[in-house]
Structures are given as structure tokens and as C-alpha cells.
Amino acid sequence: MTDLEQYLQTYFDFNQTDLNKVASFFKPEMIQKGGYYLKSGKTCNKLSFIQSGMLRVFVELEYREVTQWISTKGYFIADLSSLVFGNPSRWNIQALADTALYTIDKADYDRLGDFIPKWPVTEKLFIAHCFTTLEDRVFSFLSMTAEQRYNILFENNRELFNQVPLQYIASMLGMTPETISRIRRKQLI
Amino acid sequence: MTDLEQYLQTYFDFNQTDLNKVASFFKPEMIQKGGYYLKSGKTCNKLSFIQSGMLRVFVELEYREVTQWISTKGYFIADLSSLVFGNPSRWNIQALADTALYTIDKADYDRLGDFIPKWPVTEKLFIAHCFTTLEDRVFSFLSMTAEQRYNILFENNRELFNQVPLQYIASMLGMTPETISRIRRKQLI
DNA sequence: TTGATTTCTTGATCTAGATCAAGTGGCTTT
DNA sequence: AAAGCCACTTGATCTAGATCAAGAAATCAA
Missing domain, CATH: 2.60.120.10 (Jelly Rolls)
Incomplete structure (x- = not known):
């Protein structure tokens, strides 16, 4: 099949x-x-x-x-x-x-x-x-912060990350690449 | 009919x-x-x-x-x-x-x-x-400011305005009632 | 390997819009 | 008409996230 x-x-x-x-x-x-x-x-x-x-x-x-x-x-x-x-x-x-x-x-x-x-x-x-x-x-978009939207996308579409330029992921989440970068940094700690 | x-x-x-x-x-x-x-x-x-x-x-x-x-x-x-x-x-x-x-x-x-x-x-x-x-x-949500989203809703759903409490309209636009109030004030001038 | 692009991170600063707090002006209800 | 209750406005302040700018990594080309 x-x-x-x-x-x-x-x-x-x-x-x-x-x-x-x-x-x-x-x-x-x-x-x-x-x-x-x-x-x-x-x-x-x-x-x-x-x-x-x-x-x-x-x-x-x-x-x-x-x-x-x-x-x-x-x-x-x-x-x-x-x-x-x-x-x-x-x-x-x-x-x-x-x-x-x-x-x-x-x-x-x-x-x-x-x-x-x-x-x-x-x-x-x-x-x-x-x-x-x-x-x-x-x-x-009505109820969540940038970080929450990022986390949900990350959990559900892990295959996107490390394969797709950050700027595109940021855009589809309605935020900037810098914001994602800072969210990631924050979550490392 | x-x-x-x-x-x-x-x-x-x-x-x-x-x-x-x-x-x-x-x-x-x-x-x-x-x-x-x-x-x-x-x-x-x-x-x-x-x-x-x-x-x-x-x-x-x-x-x-x-x-x-x-x-x-x-x-x-x-x-x-x-x-x-x-x-x-x-x-x-x-x-x-x-x-x-x-x-x-x-x-x-x-x-x-x-x-x-x-x-x-x-x-x-x-x-x-x-x-x-x-x-x-x-x-x-990906491409517009609060004011632009407000304007589009206003143009397409005029019947909502003056009938529905502002807080509900604000919420469905992803902003606060105060923000709508300020957008309106700005547009009077 | 080296330079050239592109991507990602980090810091400094700015701003759209949120939050907090007081009014103000209608409507109801009595 | 007074008292309450909403909805709405306005001002003061705050903050999440944007923008701007500079480096650091990674990727690519030759």
C-alpha cells in the first residue's frame, strides 16, 4: 500500500x-x-x-x-x-x-x-x-499570547522546526522571528 | 416566499x-x-x-x-x-x-x-x-492592525454596531473595548 | 578552505495596544 | 427626580512584542 x-x-x-x-x-x-x-x-x-x-x-x-x-x-x-x-x-x-x-x-x-x-x-x-x-x-489569536501559540504549534508540528526558516514560522504565528528566538531562550532556562 | x-x-x-x-x-x-x-x-x-x-x-x-x-x-x-x-x-x-x-x-x-x-x-x-x-x-490577524480589523468588520457588519455591547465586538476582533473607543475617537477627527 | 549568503540570536529602544482607574451619559426602576 | 446600573469614553501608565542594529552561526558556492 x-x-x-x-x-x-x-x-x-x-x-x-x-x-x-x-x-x-x-x-x-x-x-x-x-x-x-x-x-x-x-x-x-x-x-x-x-x-x-x-x-x-x-x-x-x-x-x-x-x-x-x-x-x-x-x-x-x-x-x-x-x-x-x-x-x-x-x-x-x-x-x-x-x-x-x-x-x-x-x-x-x-x-x-x-x-x-x-x-x-x-x-x-x-x-x-x-x-x-x-x-x-x-x-x-483571540485568547493566547505569542508564547502559547508558539508552544501549541511546536507540540503539534514538530517536523516544521529545524527544517523551516524561523521567519516563516514566525509569520504564520503572527509574530516576528526575534520573538520566537526570545521564547526559545526563555524556555531553555 | x-x-x-x-x-x-x-x-x-x-x-x-x-x-x-x-x-x-x-x-x-x-x-x-x-x-x-x-x-x-x-x-x-x-x-x-x-x-x-x-x-x-x-x-x-x-x-x-x-x-x-x-x-x-x-x-x-x-x-x-x-x-x-x-x-x-x-x-x-x-x-x-x-x-x-x-x-x-x-x-x-x-x-x-x-x-x-x-x-x-x-x-x-x-x-x-x-x-x-x-x-x-x-x-x-497575521497582517493587519487593530484599526484595520475594526474597519473591515465595520464595513461588512454594520448591523452589529449600535446594537451589540462594545466589549463583545472588541473580543471577537481580538482587542479591548478601550481600543475600539480610541479608534472611533481618532476617526471622528 | 575561504568568502558570501542567509539564518539565528541578542541587546537597545520603541510603540501598539493592554490594563487600571475615573469619569460621563444613558436607561431602568422605584 | 433620585438611585442604580450599564455601556462607553478618557486619561495615565504599563507591557508584550515590534523594530532596529549588530554579531554569531550555520549553509552554500566555488
């Missing part, structure tokens, strides 16, 4: 037949470090599973860059809003390292329901899960 | 038949000012459309309260995560004024697909729309 199938299984509770069917639509794809998975303004016409490597979701403002999220091995990547509604992507998505993906294009994605009867339910659960994750994130 | 049908139509692009069918599952419900729509820890087993009034989504922490959102006339209300996954709600939802709802219970909600073929697609779009709204909100 491929990593993709294994992941789909744990996450989606498919049987072996559905697993094979769904997985068969995903095609391997490589992006070199620094390469773009998606540029803002373009429509996101694919959804991918990260087999290895990592991708950064970000926006360029006039005077700085804002990193929205970094997605790593074992997670999916897309601009969900652009994929579902077909509007121009608001995000750039760029590889932070050589990255191996399994990718399904939008046309196939939209037809999954024709082959897997429980796909609509599964897809709903998937998007609802994404929603809940963001809800937690909004709550973290 | 009821307000509910009208709203469903603009939002979901149903035909008249589906509109009637969907709307027929929603039953009128009243909550008095101060009454609870949902208490944290309980499972959310319904979804409602707000006909009039407003509901506040919030959590009680040890030393303070955090308002996550305030939902007003013409919008839906539920703890989506609890409704979809059946887990205990993390939020309290309380009426800030006498509130008239149209409510569908979870059992009926889960059977909508049996009656309206395009329901699964519609539901997906609905949840994806909720996701996108939260994505914007996360971005606002």
Missing part, C-alpha cells in the same frame, strides 16, 4: 476498493525547492498529497510577506477556496524543499463522486475538518 | 421545488434575550437560520470570556464542528436580543440528501464558504 493509500485510509475510513479507486486518480509530481505549486491570481485546479518535502502558503504585501501556513509530509495541499469555487487564488504556494506529491486534477476531483458513492460525505468531512482547524486558529 | 426561502435562494441557487422542500424542514423557534441556543459541552444537534435578533458565540475562560463571533439576521448559526462530527461543542451560543430562528434538527439535516439530489454539493459549497471566511479572518 502506498503512503497515499495509507493516509487516505486512516483519515477517511475507505474500504480497500474505494481506496484503490481514489488513489488511482492521484499522479506523482515533483517540485524542486523554490518551485511554485501555485501562484496567486491563478486558479487552483488540483489537490495534492505531500509524500515528502514541504510547501509554504504565502502572500506578498507591498512591504513584506505573510506566510499563511506550511504544509508537510502526510498532509494535503491546495487553495481550497480556489479549487472549490474556481476563483483566483489569493495565495502563492512554493516548495521549501524538493517535494514529492501525489496530485489529482480538478476534473478528476470533481468526478470522484461518480466512482465512489461515499465521496460526497467524505469530502464534506474533509472540508469541515479544515474549517475546525481554522476555527482553533482564530481562537488562538 | 419566506425570508428563509429567499435567503436559501440567493445563497444556494436552488430551484423552487428544492427551495420548498429544504425550507419545509426548518421549524420556527424563539429564544429570549439571554437564553442559550447551545451550551459548551453539549452536542450541537441543529442548524438554524436567523430570522431576526442576534446570537453570540463565546467561551468562558477562567479569568475572562472570549467572543468568537456574533451572528445576525440573514445568517446561519450552529457549531459546525459539533454538528458534523458529533463532538461536544466548544462554544456557548447565547441570544443577545429576542431572536427568531428557523431550525432544522440534525436528523433531518442528515437526510436532506435523500430529498434534494444536489444537497451534497450545496452543503460542500456552504462549508467551503465558511472555511474561506475563517481563512480571511486568520489572514487579518
Whole structure:
């Protein structure tokens, strides 16, 4: 069983037949470090599973860059809003390292329901899960200090640390690299 | 046509038949000012459309309260995560004024697909729309000042202002009432 | 290996926004 | 009309975290 199938299984509770069917639509794809998975303004016409490597979701403002999220091995990547509604992507998505993906294009994605009867339910659960994750994130900004937000990210995404430049992690937490540096120092003592 | 049908139509692009069918599952419900729509820890087993009034989504922490959102006339209300996954709600939802709802219970909600073929697609779009709204909100915390966040909320949800105590609006924006007060004063000049 | 970049840390200083504390102006209730 | 109770404003002060600046490490190129 491929990593993709294994992941789909744990996450989606498919049987072996559905697993094979769904997985068969995903095609391997490589992006070199620094390469773009998606540029803002373009429509996101694919959804991918990260087999290895990592991708950064970000926006360029006039005077700085804002990193929205970094997605790593074992997670999916897309601009969900652009994929579902077909509007121009608001995000750039760029590889932070050589990255191996399994990718399904939008046309196939939209037809999954024709082959897997429980796909609509599964897809709903998937998007609802994404929603809940963001809800937690909004709550973290409403209720937590920089240090608390840092600790939660560290506990849940240890793979990011020591692999991703601090400035990107800082940006997605809504703080500066200096602040993370000081939090770390404080926690050494 | 009821307000509910009208709203469903603009939002979901149903035909008249589906509109009637969907709307027929929603039953009128009243909550008095101060009454609870949902208490944290309980499972959310319904979804409602707000006909009039407003509901506040919030959590009680040890030393303070955090308002996550305030939902007003013409919008839906539920703890989506609890409704979809059946887990205990993390939020309290309380009426800030006498509130008239149209409510569908979870059992009926889960059977909508049996009656309206395009329901699964519609539901997906609905949840994806909720996701996108939260994505914007996360971005606002990553990239904007208190004043900018205040202005955007004011432009998009004018009905909240002069109806909702400032402390709740402040909390959902991640700032204090004093800060809003100062932003307002500054903008008078 | 050496220089050139880039990343990370640390210190000094600054500032947006929080906290604390008094007012002020409505609404209710009697 | 007086007394209470809120919600809101304003001022004074404080602080978490930003900004600015300089080094120290690490990474990369050749």
C-alpha cells in the first residue's frame, strides 16, 4: 500500500476498493525547492498529497510577506477556496524543499463522486475538518499570547522546526522571528 | 416566499421545488434575550437560520470570556464542528436580543440528501464558504492592525454596531473595548 | 578552505495596544 | 427626580512584542 493509500485510509475510513479507486486518480509530481505549486491570481485546479518535502502558503504585501501556513509530509495541499469555487487564488504556494506529491486534477476531483458513492460525505468531512482547524486558529489569536501559540504549534508540528526558516514560522504565528528566538531562550532556562 | 426561502435562494441557487422542500424542514423557534441556543459541552444537534435578533458565540475562560463571533439576521448559526462530527461543542451560543430562528434538527439535516439530489454539493459549497471566511479572518490577524480589523468588520457588519455591547465586538476582533473607543475617537477627527 | 549568503540570536529602544482607574451619559426602576 | 446600573469614553501608565542594529552561526558556492 502506498503512503497515499495509507493516509487516505486512516483519515477517511475507505474500504480497500474505494481506496484503490481514489488513489488511482492521484499522479506523482515533483517540485524542486523554490518551485511554485501555485501562484496567486491563478486558479487552483488540483489537490495534492505531500509524500515528502514541504510547501509554504504565502502572500506578498507591498512591504513584506505573510506566510499563511506550511504544509508537510502526510498532509494535503491546495487553495481550497480556489479549487472549490474556481476563483483566483489569493495565495502563492512554493516548495521549501524538493517535494514529492501525489496530485489529482480538478476534473478528476470533481468526478470522484461518480466512482465512489461515499465521496460526497467524505469530502464534506474533509472540508469541515479544515474549517475546525481554522476555527482553533482564530481562537488562538483571540485568547493566547505569542508564547502559547508558539508552544501549541511546536507540540503539534514538530517536523516544521529545524527544517523551516524561523521567519516563516514566525509569520504564520503572527509574530516576528526575534520573538520566537526570545521564547526559545526563555524556555531553555 | 419566506425570508428563509429567499435567503436559501440567493445563497444556494436552488430551484423552487428544492427551495420548498429544504425550507419545509426548518421549524420556527424563539429564544429570549439571554437564553442559550447551545451550551459548551453539549452536542450541537441543529442548524438554524436567523430570522431576526442576534446570537453570540463565546467561551468562558477562567479569568475572562472570549467572543468568537456574533451572528445576525440573514445568517446561519450552529457549531459546525459539533454538528458534523458529533463532538461536544466548544462554544456557548447565547441570544443577545429576542431572536427568531428557523431550525432544522440534525436528523433531518442528515437526510436532506435523500430529498434534494444536489444537497451534497450545496452543503460542500456552504462549508467551503465558511472555511474561506475563517481563512480571511486568520489572514487579518497575521497582517493587519487593530484599526484595520475594526474597519473591515465595520464595513461588512454594520448591523452589529449600535446594537451589540462594545466589549463583545472588541473580543471577537481580538482587542479591548478601550481600543475600539480610541479608534472611533481618532476617526471622528 | 575561504568568502558570501542567509539564518539565528541578542541587546537597545520603541510603540501598539493592554490594563487600571475615573469619569460621563444613558436607561431602568422605584 | 433620585438611585442604580450599564455601556462607553478618557486619561495615565504599563507591557508584550515590534523594530532596529549588530554579531554569531550555520549553509552554500566555488
